[in-house]
Amino acid sequence: MIDTPYLEVDVDRMMRNLTFLAERARSIGVAVRPHAKTHKCAEIARMQLDLGAAGLAVATIGEAEAFADAAEITACTDIFIAYPIWPTPAKAARLRTLADRVSLRVGIDSVEGARHLAALLGEQRIEALVEVDSGQHRTGTAPAGAGEVAAAAVAAGLDVVGVFTFPGHGYGVGDTRRRAADQEVAALRTAADSLRAQGIDPRVRSGGSTPTIEFVGDPSHAGVLTEIRPGVYPLNDAQQIEMGACGFDDVALTAVTTVVRSDAGRVVVDAGSKILGADRAAWATGHGRLLDHPDARVVQLSEHHAVVEFPAESASIPRLGDVIRVVPNHVCNAVNLVDELVAIDGSDSRWPVIARGRNS
């Protein structure tokens, strides 16, 4: 018995998700470089790599360090920091140390940023990928400008090996995912051509997110992506359910909670935003879902309370003291709130969240 609330992983379900994705990628002919920012666990990274992953993607230098430190568990020495870092001298020193330990790639997305990075790296050569904006409009240069960034980076001393994007604007309902997947491929195609025009071979063309995986094998996309970087797919979450990217049976991570109040058609559980995360997209139907009560909705969330409403016709409403499983809206932020995951695999292992809080 572990005191609630805590995060639990259904290892059988997770293995099914991992295997499905690995086989799908193999049949399409793209490499998988899972984004480890979702699970932040060496044990899960190891399973991904055992199933053929080419390496790991991470978002920060700190995450890269955590996984480099865990190489004994993961057997991984190939890490891509998929982010256009603007390093201070201290951060550049950390990058140089990392590059001595693992095969390291980093993101760049501007001429100025590439020159700044190269200057601080000095003699240390590392591989770089140019980030392009495929429609999310956060970081990334315009696809047609990728060649200019790449050329400046090469001139400054970086080894530019390709381009990448994140189709984060594919998070949504309706045809949002399909549209973003098409835009992703178009952006990478334009960006790759832009590098070729500068005489630079874009041999890595990296994209992909869990909600757009479904479209990666589409004939109209053939030959563009060489690598996908999905993060959420091993565990899934309420967002993936509500987008139609997975079903309840595919959810492998839940918050195990206790009912602390029960009224007619309505219960309150002892898990809130400090273990579920506070993410709620505009299109979400609530603050999370209940794994065993698909009709229920989390209608209110505070730090240690989730208020759940059940439809009037609901057969079984949980009672005071019942233990129920909540599916967080966004698994990446939920995992980042705990020190370990409880792995339900017959032996109730605890997996340390080794990259928790490694924001810098």
Added chain:
Amino acid sequence: MIDTPYLEVDVDRMMRNLTFLAERARSIGVAVRPHAKTHKCAEIARMQLDLGAAGLAVATIGEAEAFADAAEITACTDIFIAYPIWPTPAKAARLRTLADRVSLRVGIDSVEGARHLAALLGEQRIEALVEVDSGQHRTGTAPAGAGEVAAAAVAAGLDVVGVFTFPGHGYGVGDTRRRAADQEVAALRTAADSLRAQGIDPRVRSGGSTPTIEFVGDPSHAGVLTEIRPGVYPLNDAQQIEMGACGFDDVALTAVTTVVRSDAGRVVVDAGSKILGADRAAWATGHGRLLDHPDARVVQLSEHHAVVEFPAESASIPRLGDVIRVVPNHVCNAVNLVDELVAIDGSDSRWPVIARGRNS
């Protein structure tokens, strides 16, 4: 130089906030029991107690344990777990151990919950407060039913010393705060009368939240509250600014971030929901504010990116590599994402977030 992003506390500002609240409470004649779930730091708790706080409020057994363990720093041995815990035998054992170490109070909000708690506590006597719902509609019994819960608790062996509520529905714009403050006082008055009708003295009547503090001294409220439990007031956040409960000059905690991309009227910084938290109330104008650019808005947030837009007439838009300070929407969830706060007090102390992640 610390690598961005990190959370920084302006200690002078925080001291001003602490002193203001302590003096205000003293002049009105209510005790202050700060909610330590906001800062989760022994150092800040110590300052609150030095300024006259009666004890601490927390939300979980784990937070209570963290502060009991830190009694050498805080000098605090009086803790109220303001939550209607439904304990397992294991949690009840933790409560018994805590009650041997500190003066402990807990919340109850149902007859069944009170009996369950009392049965598991056995011979260990602890003080209990009945939680009532003043309008937020999460936990808490109806105010007129407080006496029934209190009587059942007393019969089961708990020492009922009063009533409490949290006017969380006061978070909002317009007259929301004022209305919630009025409802809070009305609920506590009804609940106190309900206890008296059962022959139980409601000597503690505890309420209060940072956005309703302003109304605690209102003549029409006189004599109802004996104690307030604000949490956010030492540090403040973008929600408090946007509700009109504080100004930019009162914000003592910011995320220190680096600009990683800069376009016309728009920058991206290296802080996202994994350090700011993902809270965004329906009435919020964005995902956070910039301390030194009140006109800017965080229009998009992902795990490690905040996209900030500036009005066209903005005089100074930050450039690539600039370090800028972001005010999180909800400071409680931001603090819970880091292991330490950087205290700007002349010596750049680091304050461990001792109760981070103590959800159970």
